[in-house]
Structures are given as C-alpha cells and as structure tokens.
Amino acid sequence: MAAIDASTHMLPRPVPGAADGTAQHPPSPDAASGAPVQDALEGVGLTAARKRALVLGVFVAVMLLWHLLVTSLDVSPLIFPGPVSVVQALYTGLASGEIFTHGIVTLSEILAGFAIGALLGLMLGAAIGQSALLEAVLYPYVVAFQTMPKVAIAPLFVLWFGFGMASKIVITAAIVFFPVLANTIVGLRSAPRDQIDLMTAFTASQWHIFRMVRVPHALPYVFVGLDVGIVLAVIGAIVGEFVGAQAGLGYLIMQRNFSMDAAGMFAILIVLSVIGLVLHAAMRFVARRTIFWTDTHSDLSRGS
Amino acid sequence: MQALAERPPTTTDNTQAPVAFAFEHLHKTFRSKDGGTVTALHDVGFAVRKGEFVTVVGPSGCGKSTLLRILAGLERASSGRVLLGGRAVSGPTRDVGVVFQSPVLLPWRTVLQNVLVPAQVQGREPATSLARANHYLQLVGLENFATKYPNELSGGMQQRVGIARALVNDPLLLLMDEPFGALDAMTRENMNLELLKIRERTGATIMLVTHSIPEAVFLGDRVVVMSPRPGRVTQVVDVDLPVQRTLELINTDRFGAYVSSIRANLNASGGLD
Numbered sequence: 001m002a003a004i005d006a007s008t009h010m011l012p013r014p015v016p017g018a019a020d021g022t023a024q025h026p027p028s029p030d031a032a033s034g035a036p037v038q039d040a041l042e043g044v045g046l047t048a049a050r051k052r053a054l055v056l057g058v059f060v061a062v063m064l065l066w067h068l069l070v071t072s073l074d075v076s077p078l079i080f081p082g083p084v085s086v087v088q089a090l091y092t093g094l095a096s097g098e099i100f101t102h103g104i105v106t107l108s109e110i111l112a113g114f115a116i117g118a119l120l121g122l123m124l125g126a127a128i129g130q131s132a133l134l135e136a137v138l139y140p141y142v143v144a145f146q147t148m149p150k151v152a153i154a155p156l157f158v159l160w161f162g163f164g165m166a167s168k169i170v171i172t173a174a175i176v177f178f179p180v181l182a183n184t185i186v187g188l189r190s191a192p193r194d195q196i197d198l199m200t201a202f203t204a205s206q207w208h209i210f211r212m213v214r215v216p217h218a219l220p221y222v223f224v225g226l227d228v229g230i231v232l233a234v235i236g237a238i239v240g241e242f243v244g245a246q247a248g249l250g251y252l253i254m255q256r257n258f259s260m261d262a263a264g265m266f267a268i269l270i271v272l273s274v275i276g277l278v279l280h281a282a283m284r285f286v287a288r289r290t291i292f293w294t295d296t297h298s299d300l301s302r303g304s
Numbered sequence: 305m306q307a308l309a310e311r312p313p314t315t316t317d318n319t320q321a322p323v324a325f326a327f328e329h330l331h332k333t334f335r336s337k338d339g340g341t342v343t344a345l346h347d348v349g350f351a352v353r354k355g356e357f358v359t360v361v362g363p364s365g366c367g368k369s370t371l372l373r374i375l376a377g378l379e380r381a382s383s384g385r386v387l388l389g390g391r392a393v394s395g396p397t398r399d400v401g402v403v404f405q406s407p408v409l410l411p412w413r414t415v416l417q418n419v420l421v422p423a424q425v426q427g428r429e430p431a432t433s434l435a436r437a438n439h440y441l442q443l444v445g446l447e448n449f450a451t452k453y454p455n456e457l458s459g460g461m462q463q464r465v466g467i468a469r470a471l472v473n474d475p476l477l478l479l480m481d482e483p484f485g486a487l488d489a490m491t492r493e494n495m496n497l498e499l500l501k502i503r504e505r506t507g508a509t510i511m512l513v514t515h516s517i518p519e520a521v522f523l524g525d526r527v528v529v530m531s532p533r534p535g536r537v538t539q540v541v542d543v544d545l546p547v548q549r550t551l552e553l554i555n556t557d558r559f560g561a562y563v564s565s566i567r568a569n570l571n572a573s574g575g576l577d
Contacts, residue, residue, distance in 0.1 A: 194408045201376045201402040201479075204425035212421070216412050293411040293453060 081263035090267035098252070099271055106249040107275060109165050109237040113172020114230055121177045121225065125184025129218070130210065135185070146178045150236065154243040168240030168248070175236035176229040180222070187221025188214050220294060223287040230283050234276045323387070324477060324509040325375060326351035330384035332370055332535075343534035344370045345381070350528060350540060354476075357503055357510045359524030361517055361566065367535025368513045372481050375511065376402050389476060398426055401470030401508075405482040407462040409454040409469075416441065416450040419469045426473060433472065440468040443502055460491040464498070471506065480512040484519070493551060496522055500549055517570075521562045522549060529566055531573040538573045541566060 046054065063083050069075075070082035077085055093099035124142075128135045154171050161167035191213050199209045241250025249268050256264040332345035344367040352358045360368045373379045374386055377396035386393040388400070401422070409418045416437055423433035441447050444464040454462055463483060470478055483499075484492045496519060503510055514520050520527045521543055529539040543562060545553060553559050 192406075192408060194404050194406055195410075197373075197378055198402060198404060198408050199421075199425065201378055201396045201400065202422040202425055203396045203398055208425045212425070213410065216410065291412075293455065 078260050078262055081266055085263040086266040086270070089261070089263040090270060093264065093267050093271075099249070099268065102247055102249050102252045103271060103275070105165065105247040106237050106241065106272075109168040109172055109240065109248065110230075110233045110275070110279070112165075113169040113236055114176050114233040116169065117173035117176030117233070118180045118226055118229055120173065121180030121229070122184055122222070125181040126188065128181075129185045129188030129214075142178070142181065145174075150175050151239050154239055157240070158244040163244050163246055167243075168237050168245065171240040172233050172236030175232045179228040179232065180225040183221040183225030183228075184218060187218030190221060191217040219291050220287075223283070223291065227280065227283045227287070230279045231276055234272060234279070238272065321354040321356075323351045324354045324356065324389070325511075326387045327371070327375075328385040328387065330371070330374070330386065331382045332367065332374065332379070333382045345374075346534035346536045348384070348535070348537055350537060352509060352511065352526075354509055355507050357512070357523060357525045358528060359520035359526070360511065360513045360528045360530060361515065361520035362530030362535075363515060363532060363570070365535070366530040366532040368530050369481050370535065371530075372479050372511065372513050375477075376400055376479050398473060399476040401473065401475035401478045403463070403466050403470045403478070403480045403483045405485045407454070407459075407466040409462055409465055411454050414451050414453055415446060415457070415465050418454065418465055419472050422469060422473050428473065436474065437468070437472050440471045441465075443471075443505060444468045444498065458491075460487055460495060463487065463495065467499070467502065471502070471508070474506075476509060478508045478510045480510065482514055483512065485514070492519075497549075497551070499523065517563050517566050518554060518559075521545075521559060521566070522554065527562075527566060529569055531570065539566070539569045 067082050067084065070077075070080060075082075081089075090099075124138070128138060150171055153174070154167075157167045157170050157174075161170055195213055195217075196209060199213055204212070237248065238250040238253075241248040242254060245251040249272060253265050253268050256268070327348050327350055330345055330348040331343070334342045334344055336342045348367075348371060360371065362368050370379065374381050375388070375393065377393055377400070380394075388397065409415075410421065413421070419437040419441060420433055423430075423437070438447065438450070441450055444467055446461060446464055446468065449457065449461065454465070457465065463486075467483070470480075484495045487495060499510075499512075500523065502508075512520075512523060514523075521541075524543055527541040527543060528537055529541065530536065531538045541562065545558060545562075
C-alpha cells in the first residue's frame with residue numbers, strides 16, 4: 001500500500017487532458033449535482049416544453065442576428081458567409097454525396113484511431129496502475145511524448161505511413177492514448193484503502209482485488225478519459241488530413257480553402273461538430289449504462 | 305500488562321473454553337515521516353477465550369486499531385507473537401471476519417452479492433454460501449433487502465450488511481474496528497443490542513475496538529483499556545454484569561461504576577488529554 005501511496009504523488013491531479021490543455025474534473029462520488037445549466041433553468045421554474053421553446057428561440061435569434069449583420073454590413077461571402085449560403089452549401093454537399101464520401105473516410109479514421117489509442121491507453125494504464133516500478137520507468141517517456149504537439153509530429157507520421165488513412169489513424173490514436181492512460185492509472189488507484197484492506201483480510205488475491213474492486217472503481221475515471229478521447233479523436237483525424245491526404249473532411253476543407261469557398265468550409269465545420277456531438281453522446285450513453293451505481297459520472301466529462 | 309490468560313473471566317461460563325487468540329509481548333513501531341520511530345504498541349499481552357466478547361477501549365493513537373490490524377493479518381508486529389487458534393498469525397486467514405468503521409460495500413453489487421464477496425474470493429461452494437448469506441442477512445434483519453443496492457440503504461443498514469458479510473464464512477473470530485463510530489447515537493444503541501443478539505446466536509468470539517467507554521462496558525465480557533504514547537494495556541476489567549444486557553442497564557450504578565473507574569484509569573495514565 002505504501003508503495004502505491006507514494007507513487008500517486010508522481011501523477012498530476014487533476015489529470016491534464018491532452019494537447020489542447022483540456023482538464024477533466026476528477027470524479028467526486030459525493031457530489032450529487034446534475035448538469036448545472038439544466039438546474040439553472042429548472043430553478044427559474046420553466047417546464048420542459050417552455051425550456052425547449054427558449055432554446056429554440058435563442059437559436060433562431062442568433063441565426064437572424066448573424067444574417068442581419070452579414071447583409072447590413074455588406075460582408076463579402078468570400079470572407080464571412082451568411083447562414084443562408086452556409087445552409088445552401090451544406091445542402092449541395094450532402095445532396096452531391098461529396099460530404100458523405102469524405103465523411104465516411106474521416107469517421108473511419110476517428111473510430112479506428114480511437115479504438116487503437118483507447119486500447120493501448122487502457123492496457124498500459126492497467127500495467128502502470130498496478131506497478132509503481134513501471135510508472136517510475138515508463139511514465140516519464142509517456143509524458144515526454146505527450147508534451148510534443150501532435151500537429152508537429154503529424155508530418156513525420158505522414159512520411160512514415162503515407163497519405164492514406166493509416167497515418168491519420170496513427171495520429172488519432174496518439175492523441176486519444178494519453179487521456180485514457182492517465183485516467184486509467186488514477187482510476188485504478190482510486191479504490192478506498194479500507195476496501196482493499198477488507199478484501200485482503202478476507203484472503204483475496206491481488207487478481208481478485210484487481211477484478212472485483214480496482215477495475216469497477218476505475219470505470220468512472222476511464223469513461224472520463226474515453227469521453228475526452230473520442231472528442232479529441234475528431235481533432236486528430238482532421239489534423240492528419242491537413243498535413244497530407246487524398247480524402248476526408250479535412251482534405252475537403254483545404255480544397256475549399258484554395259477555391260475561396262468560405263460557405264463550403266462552414267458547412268464542413270457543422271458536419272464535424274455533429275460528428276463530435278454524436279460520438280460524445282454515444283459515449284455518455286454507454287457510460288451511463290455501464291456505471292449505473294453513480295449518477296455523477298455525467299458530470300465528469302464536462303470540459304471536453 | 306496483566307496476562308489475561310491467568311485471570312478467568314467471571315461473567316461467561318466458558319472458563320474452560322480453549323484460548324481463541326492471544327497476544328504475547330507484542331511490540332509495534334512505525335517509522336515516522338521525519339525519520340524517527342513511533343511506538344504504536346508496547347509489550348501488549350492478553351489472551352481471549354473462545355466465545356468471549358472482548359472490547360478494546362482507548363483514545364485515538366493508543367494503538368487499538370493497529371492491534372486489530374495485526375490480528376487480522378493486515379500488519380506485522382515488530383516483535384512478539386500473535387496466536388490464533390494455536391498458530392502464529394503471519395497474514396490474513398480464512399478464520400477471521402472483519403468489520404471496519406465505514407461499511408465499504410461495493411456499490412455495483414446488490415446487498416446479497418456484497419455479503420457473498422468473502423465466500424467468492426475464497427472459492428467456497430456457491431450453494432452453501434448462498435444459504436449462509438441468506439441466513440446471516442436474516443440474522444441482521446435485512447432479508448427483504450437482498451436485491452437492493454447499497455446506496456438505497458441507510459448507514460446503519462449498510463453496516464449490518466458489513467456484519468453479515470464478515471460472518472458469511474462462519475469465521476472463528478469477528479474483528480470490529482469502531483463499527484458503529486459513524487452512526488448516530490440512537491442507531492448505535494440499536495446496533496449494540498443487535499450485535500449482542502448476533503453474538504448469542506452465533507457464539508462467535510468477538511474483539512471490538514471502540515473509543516466509547518460506555519459502549520466497551522455495555523458490549524464486553526472484558527474490557528481491555530489502552531493508553532497512548534506508547535500504546536499499551538493499562539487495565540483489563542472483567543465486566544460482572546448480567547449476560548442478558550438491556551439499555552436500562554446503562555442507567556444502573558454498577559454500569560456507571562465500571563465506566564467511571566475506566567475513565568479514571570485513562571485519566572491517570574494520561575490517556576485523556
């Protein structure tokens with residue numbers, strides 16, 4: 001126990017997220033607050049229907065304001081397009097199948113990179129979480145690798161793995177890896193000392209303690225890592241495509257940039273946001289189902 | 305520092321019962337953060353017979369929890385011996401059930417699944433374990449809560465799950481480290497009564513650590529009084545009160561006399577400051 005206690009100090013708390021400095025909130029089992037925004041609205045005494053109406057109203061107002069500003073100030077659509085031309089570009093892109101074709105490529109890169117990065121993070125995290133020695137030996141390299149901006153390494157990956165999907169998958173995996181790893185390590189060490197002692201007193205083996213106590217206690221943390229990871233995966237794939245690609249939404253953005261198609265770029269940004277939101281929501285859904293015993297885990301992934 | 309084995313307990317009829325566990329010249333020192341050493345236990349020695357309920361009372365820092373942890377095999381003594389069922393304790397054994405101050409239940413397991421944890425890690429036969437788990441859940445009055453999750457239970461109920469869990473393998477010895485310390489006064493009194501009932505029905509040998517003198521007198525056949533700096537046994541009191549204990553007992557003069565004598569002893573040894 002003493003060794004584990006001592007080694008925990010080597011880990012920064014709260015765990016830094018990733019390249020963009022995203023920081024997660026460490027889970028606090030006692031905190032019972034829901035999403036603060038919702039609570040704030042409920043505090044005002046709004047019904048669900050009125051709340052939806054309010055959200056929709058604000059959206060319409062923002063769109064209207066955007067449209068009025070762009071038209072009244074006579075901004076060139078080459079520099080800042082209005083909402084109408086963005087929706088038009090989105091429709092054309094979708095109807096022609098262009099966004100879909102490139103979107104599939106990017107989504108595949110995101111999912112494959114996420115799967116590989118998360119798996120590596122989980123495995124190495126489990127190893128380091130169990131052994132203070134491994135942490136002392138390996139963690140400095142992990143942190144050193146993490147401090148290198150992935151955008152800066154991306155050209156090398158393209159050089160090594162080519163202009164196809166492989167290099168993007170590697171970059172995405174490299175970005176996803178760290179938040180999953182760091183949260184797995186902290187999570188595996190989050191089990192209360194009393195709980196471990198109790199299991200030990202019942203003559204439980206290290207394997208039993210790992211499987212029955214440490215892993216379930218780690219899950220809320222691991223899902224924070226996965227949630228941050230899935231959102232960062234979108235960035236990873238786009239960064240890879242910017243450096244050099246033949247297909248993908250990032251490639252499409254660059255192409256439209258060259259042809260001064262600002263509205264077309266806005267359209268892709270919207271698509272990317274939707275992909276990120278859907279993946280994030282899917283992860284939250286899985287997390288809620290898996291760690292059913294705590295209702296605070298949805299709080300954990302804010303800030304991503 | 306009295307050797308208890310030489311002093312037969314007076315209130316229990318198990319004077320002839322074999323020794324369940326014994327401490328012999330036990331010392332325990334810790335290395336403190338500034339490099340010095342702290343003596344947690346100094347020459348502790350007493351023996352407890354089978355079926356006896358012994359309580360250990362003392363202020364924080366007197367080493368009473370360390371004593372329990374050594375008996376549970378969670379810590380090693382620096383010198384001296386701990387005998388459990390005639391054998392020296394060198395690590396956790398299957399013969400011991402443990403209850404801590406916090407119930408530390410696994411929140412993703414139901415009440416029944418929590419009670420089954422010790423049976424599972426020891427690879428006991430599932431059908432017999434299940435029967436025993438249900439039996440002990442009934443004993444602690446939670447037979448209707450078997451499928452609930454811990455967060456649906458009150459603190460007192462959670463601690464009762466912890467007690468059922470400690471008993472599920474029919475241990476020879478039940479170790480309790482301030483098991484009711486986190487409960488409110490009324491729940492605590494009820495839990496004390498329940499514990500005496502459990503003791504009566506199981507015949508288990510129990511060592512309970514507490515910092516409440518009345519609780520120690522109320523529960524114990526014998527009270528081991530400990531003082532800090534260094535942690536040592538200053539007094540062992542045979543509690544000559546009726547075996548059937550009720551809450552009214554607390555208001556009697558004899559009960560009060562035990563409590564004040566122990567308090568005086570702790571004051572004299574610098575235990576309470």
